[in-house]
Amino acid sequence: MGQDPILTVDNLNVIVTTPYGVTQTVHDVSFKLEAGKVLGLVGESGSGKTMTCMSLLKLLPEKAKVVQGSIKFKNIDLLNVSTEDLRKVRGSEIAMIMQNPMIAFNPVRTIGRHFIETLRTHLPITKRQARKMAVEYLEKTDLPNPENVLKQYPFQLSGGMLQRVMIAITMSLSPSIIIADEPTTALDSTNQLQVLKQLDKLREEYNTCILLVSHDLGVIAQLADEVAVMYGGYIVEKAPVLKLLNHPMHPYTKVLLESRLGLTRRKIKVEKRESVSRPNLINSEKTCPFLERCEDADYTCSSYNLEFKEYEKDHLVRCVKSR
Amino acid sequence: MSLLELKGIKKTYLLGNPVFGKRKSVEAIKSISLTMEEGVCLGLVGESGSGKSTLGKIILGLEKPDQGEVWFQGKSLYCLKAKELKELRRNLQVVFQDCYSAVNPRLTVGEIIAEPLRNYERLTSVQEKKKVQELLEIVGLCPEDIRKYPYQFSGGQLQRINIARAIALKPKLIVLDEAVSALDVLVQVQILNLLAQLKEEFQLSYLFISHDLQAVNYIADRLAVMYNGEVVEWLDDLEQLERLKHPVSKKLLSSVLPLYPGIL
Amino acid sequence: MVQNVKRKLMKHKLMMISIMIISFLTVLALFAPFLAPNDPNLIDIVQKLQGPSSQFPLGTDHLGRCILSRLIYGTRTSLGIAFLVMGLMMIISIPLGIYAGFIGGKVDYLFMRMCDILMAFPSFLLSLALVGILGPSLGNLILAMVLVQWVFYARVIRGMVLSVKEQNFVLAAKICGTPRSIIIIKHILPAIISQVVVLIFMDIGGVILAISGLSFLGLGIQPPDAEWGMMINDSKPFFRETPSLMLYPGMMIFIVVIAFNLFGEALRDALDLKKE
Numbered sequence: 001m002g003q004d005p006i007l008t009v010d011n012l013n014v015i016v017t018t019p020y021g022v023t024q025t026v027h028d029v030s031f032k033l034e035a036g037k038v039l040g041l042v043g044e045s046g047s048g049k050t051m052t053c054m055s056l057l058k059l060l061p062e063k064a065k066v067v068q069g070s071i072k073f074k075n076i077d078l079l080n081v082s083t084e085d086l087r088k089v090r091g092s093e094i095a096m097i098m099q100n101p102m103i104a105f106n107p108v109r110t111i112g113r114h115f116i117e118t119l120r121t122h123l124p125i126t127k128r129q130a131r132k133m134a135v136e137y138l139e140k141t142d143l144p145n146p147e148n149v150l151k152q153y154p155f156q157l158s159g160g161m162l163q164r165v166m167i168a169i170t171m172s173l174s175p176s177i178i179i180a181d182e183p184t185t186a187l188d189s190t191n192q193l194q195v196l197k198q199l200d201k202l203r204e205e206y207n208t209c210i211l212l213v214s215h216d217l218g219v220i221a222q223l224a225d226e227v228a229v230m231y232g233g234y235i236v237e238k239a240p241v242l243k244l245l246n247h248p249m250h251p252y253t254k255v256l257l258e259s260r261l262g263l264t265r266r267k268i269k270v271e272k273r274e275s276v277s278r279p280n281l282i283n284s285e286k287t288c289p290f291l292e293r294c295e296d297a298d299y300t301c302s303s304y305n306l307e308f309k310e311y312e313k314d315h316l317v318r319c320v321k322s323r
Numbered sequence: 324m325s326l327l328e329l330k331g332i333k334k335t336y337l338l339g340n341p342v343f344g345k346r347k348s349v350e351a352i353k354s355i356s357l358t359m360e361e362g363v364c365l366g367l368v369g370e371s372g373s374g375k376s377t378l379g380k381i382i383l384g385l386e387k388p389d390q391g392e393v394w395f396q397g398k399s400l401y402c403l404k405a406k407e408l409k410e411l412r413r414n415l416q417v418v419f420q421d422c423y424s425a426v427n428p429r430l431t432v433g434e435i436i437a438e439p440l441r442n443y444e445r446l447t448s449v450q451e452k453k454k455v456q457e458l459l460e461i462v463g464l465c466p467e468d469i470r471k472y473p474y475q476f477s478g479g480q481l482q483r484i485n486i487a488r489a490i491a492l493k494p495k496l497i498v499l500d501e502a503v504s505a506l507d508v509l510v511q512v513q514i515l516n517l518l519a520q521l522k523e524e525f526q527l528s529y530l531f532i533s534h535d536l537q538a539v540n541y542i543a544d545r546l547a548v549m550y551n552g553e554v555v556e557w558l559d560d561l562e563q564l565e566r567l568k569h570p571v572s573k574k575l576l577s578s579v580l581p582l583y584p585g586i587l
Numbered sequence: 588m589v590q591n592v593k594r595k596l597m598k599h600k601l602m603m604i605s606i607m608i609i610s611f612l613t614v615l616a617l618f619a620p621f622l623a624p625n626d627p628n629l630i631d632i633v634q635k636l637q638g639p640s641s642q643f644p645l646g647t648d649h650l651g652r653c654i655l656s657r658l659i660y661g662t663r664t665s666l667g668i669a670f671l672v673m674g675l676m677m678i679i680s681i682p683l684g685i686y687a688g689f690i691g692g693k694v695d696y697l698f699m700r701m702c703d704i705l706m707a708f709p710s711f712l713l714s715l716a717l718v719g720i721l722g723p724s725l726g727n728l729i730l731a732m733v734l735v736q737w738v739f740y741a742r743v744i745r746g747m748v749l750s751v752k753e754q755n756f757v758l759a760a761k762i763c764g765t766p767r768s769i770i771i772i773k774h775i776l777p778a779i780i781s782q783v784v785v786l787i788f789m790d791i792g793g794v795i796l797a798i799s800g801l802s803f804l805g806l807g808i809q810p811p812d813a814e815w816g817m818m819i820n821d822s823k824p825f826f827r828e829t830p831s832l833m834l835y836p837g838m839m840i841f842i843v844v845i846a847f848n849l850f851g852e853a854l855r856d857a858l859d860l861k862k863e
Contacts, residue, residue, distance in 0.1 A: 044507040045478065076471040160373065188371045188534035193571050193578040193586070200587045215507045218580040222587055241584060261537040262582050263564060267519070383762055412764045425755040429777050439763035488763070 005032035006209055007056070007094075012069035014060065015052050025051045025064070027233040030306070033177060036207040038199075040224030040241070041257070042217050048233040049213045053179050056211075057090055073177070092122045095175040099182040101162035105154035112150030115169055122173055137168040140223050141198050160191025167198045171206065178202070179211045180295025184219055191259040196222055210213055217256050221245060226314075229253050235308070249317040251294045288319065324397050326495060327359040327382065327527055332391035334377055334552075351377040352388070353552040361495065364522060364529040366543030366561075368575060374552040375532045379500045382530065383417055384408070396495065413443055416489040420501035422481040426473045432459070432484055433469040439491045444585065458487040461524075462517060479510035483517065490521060499531045503538055510549055515542050536575050548572045602853035608846035616663040618690040627655035627660040637830055648818070648832055649825055657813040658835055664814045664845065669794045672729055673787055676737040681783070683737075685771055689752055698741070705738045711797060718806040729806040732797060742788060747779040754778075770787025781858045789851030792844035799840050815840050 014026035026048045033039055041049045042097040054060045054072060071078040073089060081089070098104050105114060115134040116127060125133070131150070138146030141164040153161060163183060170178055180199060187189065200223055202208055214220050220227055221241055228238040229252060237250040248254045259270055288306055291297050300320055311317045334352040343369060351374045359365050369375045380386040382393060385399050393400040398411060416439075419425040426435050436455045440446060446454065456466035460482040473481060482502065489497050499518070503511040519542055533539050538548065546558040548571055556569040567576055580586060615622060624644065631651035638646050645654040687695040705713070717731035752775070760770050796848065799816030801807040808814035815836035822832035 029523065043511060055476055189536065189578045190370055190574055193580070216580075217508065218582070221573075221582070221584050223578055223584075245583060256509065259509045260582055261508075261515075261541050263537060263540055263579060265540060265561065267516065268512050270509065270516065296566075344728060385758060385761070409764050412762065415762070417762050419755045419759065421755055426757050427756045427760075427774055427778075430773075438760060438765060442764040442766070485759075488759070 008072040015107040033209040038219030038224045040227040041213045043230030047230040094177045095170040097180040123233045137172040141168045181213045185238040236318045324356045326361045328394040332388045364538035364543045366546045368533045369549030393406045414495040418502040424550040442580040462487045605846040605849040623656035623659045625656045629658040660813040661815045675733045679737045680741035684741040688745040688748030723806045751778045785855045792847040
């Protein structure tokens with residue numbers, strides 16, 4: 001640590017206008033990304049992790065809007081940037097890996113065409129050079145027979161292979177930041193491991209920083225240096241990975257850790273009812289979003305203001321009980 | 324008499340245009356024979372493309388195998404008259420991976436869960452409502468949810484509705500086709516617990532199809548590892564996972580992410 | 588965002604206008620005998636090709652018939668026949684499309700080949716030829732149009748059914764033991780019906796055009812009954828002296844077709860929105 005962060009997100013707030021009212025999906029989210037580091041963002045569906053990612057690249061859907069906060073990339077303010085500058089940043093500086101590689105590719109174009117065109121829009125090189133580069137980078141992702149892969153169409157490759165091609169394309173542009181939004185969720189476990197290995201390699205060789213988003217703490221734990229746990233639009237706990245695993249402070253983090261299956265056969269106890277699971281984001285006041293599900297909750301929980309407190313160095317928790 | 328018996332099942336798909344170019348044949352299932360006893364949860368693991376979902380469809384009577392027989396409760400599934408088949412179907416249910424597309428978005432939860440009941444049991448509307456509400460409570464939802472529509476539920480809750488529909492007729496065998504793979508980790512555990520509890524309560528048998536060895540290990544009693552349309556390894560006691568010998572099983576085993584960092 | 592709202596309002600406005608036009612025309616068609624100032628078929632050569640007057644608000648044609656009354660009665664024929672044709676086509680193509688798509692097999696194969704053959708001809712020419720062979724009359728016009736075009740709709744419906752059929756909830760229904768007929772009524776039909784309604788409204792304009800076109804050629808509605816296409820044909824020789832004679836029915840066709848197209852499109856948007 002100690003180096004200048006590449007991306008600083010400060011106090012980000014995002015609202016979404018729905019037919020039923022205005023919802024705040026991201027509350028006071030702040031984090032920093034440093035070169036060569038991986039920040040893991042973990043949370044269930046609807047916790048606001050995807051919205052956070054999308055706002056980094058100004059890719060929010062029309063109904064959503066950043067109402068407060070700042071996003072600084074190196075020295076550029078990404079929230080007030082010209083379209084021209086934004087285009088330069090997208091792709092070559094900040095790249096994104098999506099959950100479903102199948103829809104990220106155009107089905108009627110070969111992998112080679114995708115790869116070469118992407119390279120040539122960002123770099124001043126000839127077709128031949130681009131092809132050579134493409135082969136090189138595909139080799140780095142351990143894909144067998146890269147020449148052949150370039151000739152194939154997206155539907156001829158499996159999801160895991162496509163995701164690796166995606167990583168190869170991303171790698172070739174050597175961006176400073178990669179946002180990986182659930183990169184392994186659509187894959188089976190063997191492919192998941194492969195993709196994680198590639199991402200790790202990418203970080204080591206190119207000193208790229210990665211924002212790894214997943215609902216699976218198991219995936220995050222393997223790769224991340226620091227983990228931020230999101231719930232109901234808030235980051236409820238943030239800590240270096242080992243600290244989080246060994247001393248989880250927020251009750252939600254504890255539930256998450258306890259519910260990891262691993263290879264045990266002992267039955268894991270989790271709350272049975274799920275009916276109250278989704279935190280009510282509409283009309284939410286600044287009370288704890290986890291209140292309804294929390295086992296330790298009592299009257300003090302609703303009366304305190306919800307601050308992000310430092311429990312110890314680098315370990316922040318948003319829970320009144322943790323003090 | 325075992326509950327389910329597959330004898331030499333084989334299924335080949337023809338790909339490609341029948342007029343232009345050669346038609347490629349893909350052997351989804353090469354040759355599979357297996358037997359399942361009552362009250363057992365058989366886990367079927369394999370990578371994507373190993374043919375496990377096709378096998379599930381064959382067992383459900385949705386895809387006719389090219390060769391081989393499916394015996395369910397002592398009757399051959401693909402050699403039955405429509406009436407007998409309908410009687411047999413009663414004991415054979417399914418829960419799909421994609422909980423959103425498994426329910427008709429235009430029907431209420433009450434109508435969705437009542438569908439199997441209407442086909443097999445003659446209930447008055449009062450009885451039917453009572454039964455559906457009971458089922459909703461069994462799977463951990465509120466009886467008041469009966470009037471709601473699918474879009475009002477989260478993925479985990481929808482999967483509970485699918486489970487309620489599957490157990491409505493108290494079937495013997497439920498095929499769980501990647502039933503928890505699309506859910507959040509926490510919800511996965513909840514659903515797995517629910518399934519385990521229902522199995523005890525109603526003496527169900529499960530065929531649990533998944534690529535995730537963790538989930539299979541959590542709930543299954545026996546394990547079959549599939550690869551390229553064949554069962555490559557059997558394990559009768561899941562306490563001894565380390566006994567898996569086949570390279571495919573080992574690969575699956577080694578790709579399970581540990582609880583702490585260090586696999587990379 | 589502002590643009591989006593504007594676009595939606597615009598669509599909304601167009602939809603309102605199209606609905607108003609369509610309901611106005613429907614009223615015209617239903618109450619034609621009460622609304623028309625004169626008998627549309629009453630020939631009075633003395634008063635031929637007159638300009639607008641209090642007795643004939645839009646003037647008279649070459650046989651001295653009231654143009655306004657003929658336009659009003661023409662609405663009745665055009666709309667009535669168009670919906671009759673559409674209805675007949677749907678009666679044939681919905682069951683057949685569903686059968687071909689859902690049950691498939693030999694029927695599906697035969698049906699597809701038939702489509703291929705029928706679709707190899709331009710449909711308008713084909714109906715033209717058919718009416719030519721059968722002889723010009725209202726019944727034959729309807730018959731020819733239905734015979735030629737139902738295949739197209741059946742094929743579209745078959746496609747819709749194919750995509751619904753693969754949905755898990757249909758599979759689940761099968762596994763629940765639900766009989767085919769109930770699956771079709773409860774799961775398949777409701778899933779496609781909104782798309783079919785949109786299809787009907789998007790295409791009814793085309794049907795009206797085709798009817799007018801055939802009548803213009805003298806193959807459809809027979810005199811003395813009023814029909815817009817035929818009115819245009821009648822006014823051909825007097826085009827130079829009294830262009831309004833051709834203009835009024837032309838405008839009617841134009842307005843009706845546009846109103847239905849806009850309505851169809853708005854309907855499609857509205858139903859799409861619900862999906863989200």
